[in-house]
Amino acid sequence: MSKTNFDQTQKDTRERILDAAEQMFMQNGYDGTSMRLVTGVAGVNLAAANYHFGSKEALMQEVLRRRLEVINQERLRLLDEAEARAGGKPLKPSVIVECFFGTLLRVAADQKAGGETFLKLLGRTITDPSSFIRTFMAAEYADVLERYKQALFLSLPNVPKEEIVWRFHFMLGATSYAIAGTDTLHLVTDWQVNEGAVSQSENLLPRLMSFLIGGLRAPLPDTSVAPPAK
Amino acid sequence: MSKTNFDQTQKDTRERILDAAEQMFMQNGYDGTSMRLVTGVAGVNLAAANYHFGSKEALMQEVLRRRLEVINQERLRLLDEAEARAGGKPLKPSVIVECFFGTLLRVAADQKAGGETFLKLLGRTITDPSSFIRTFMAAEYADVLERYKQALFLSLPNVPKEEIVWRFHFMLGATSYAIAGTDTLHLVTDWQVNEGAVSQSENLLPRLMSFLIGGLRAPLPDTSVAPPAK
């Protein structure tokens, strides 16, 4: 009865810790969150967290990994599908952008997948100063970014690759910030945006898409140079 | 000789603390930086920091304030000048965007004004989870943002105000991230961008400008609605 069981106890504790950590890291940042706070919110003992994850750093990585895995696989899948539909012809930039950033925002609408909380955490994590986080994110994102970069190169043959990379970078920033800085929105606006629901895909997604694609397709700056030969 | 003196000693210590704090906060974040580290780097005693600033929070605020003051006053001045030149006619959006974001990036080129270090700190600060930082930033930015918002409303009479606010928000994000996430750029690019000098205004500024203006002037999304009456 002990070996054949589902070990539901373990899974519950582990996931409660992950959920609590996700929320606290989002709210207070990595350095601003203590293991005591996490386990307190999770309603489990402090020692349990270290038993399941080994360290605070490992806990943070697992918080990020479990959701990024889903998102990035979906991103790759959607791009594959779009390319299959196109049958060899280059994709429209807007399709690529939608696959990448649309996937991210649709996760926020999905409560079960962690929703808004993880999205805000991700937005903040991307500029987090902790070096182990940056290293981890770079590794976790490497494949997807490479894949999307290549798709954009094919999609925009007349734009220097260097410029595309920069603009991808700008798009990432606009999106991360739009998500992470919900509070800061009150900096810029006086009236209430519909129920304050920034992550309501119906609102944010089309607005963001228009902006991103407008930026991506903007006239090239004067200093734009060709990418290195080879 | 003691009263009539310049009190150069005090000013030196104070500024050395500020400079060290700026650098450490940029590198490790607010929560990741201890007063001991700051005073260590500054080469002053721990107690001196508390004597001059009273608390860690107050130190952080002063780090931000001393540079934001300069930047934001320059932003207001340039906008005033541009409007005076236009003589009543609405400004071109590109002029407004250049006044706001161009000023910021030109600071990075100016070593004396703190340069790149502060810029990166600012980029990260904008999404910092600490509530006292967000409150402080909101207050410090309120006037400038209100002023630029109004200028953009006049400049883009056919775009719903709500949409303009959102796009301003996106522009802030793209810029902050472009600055803060210099390291993350290697996520997206394989080859070396010219000497890695992201803050070389000659490179980043025109690229960023094209992107921002392209986004700002993009076709409106379908869901765009008019701002609330009155």
Added chain:
DNA sequence: GTCTATATCATGATAGAC
């Protein structure tokens, strides 16, 4: 797997001599 209890250390802040 889970808990109590604790080891060990770093933090922000201050008191008080100089």
Added chain:
DNA sequence: GTCTATCATGATATAGAC
């Protein structure tokens, strides 16, 4: 204004009973 010394607190992590 600057220093030494110290307080009180809270941090990560682990040992060991159950």
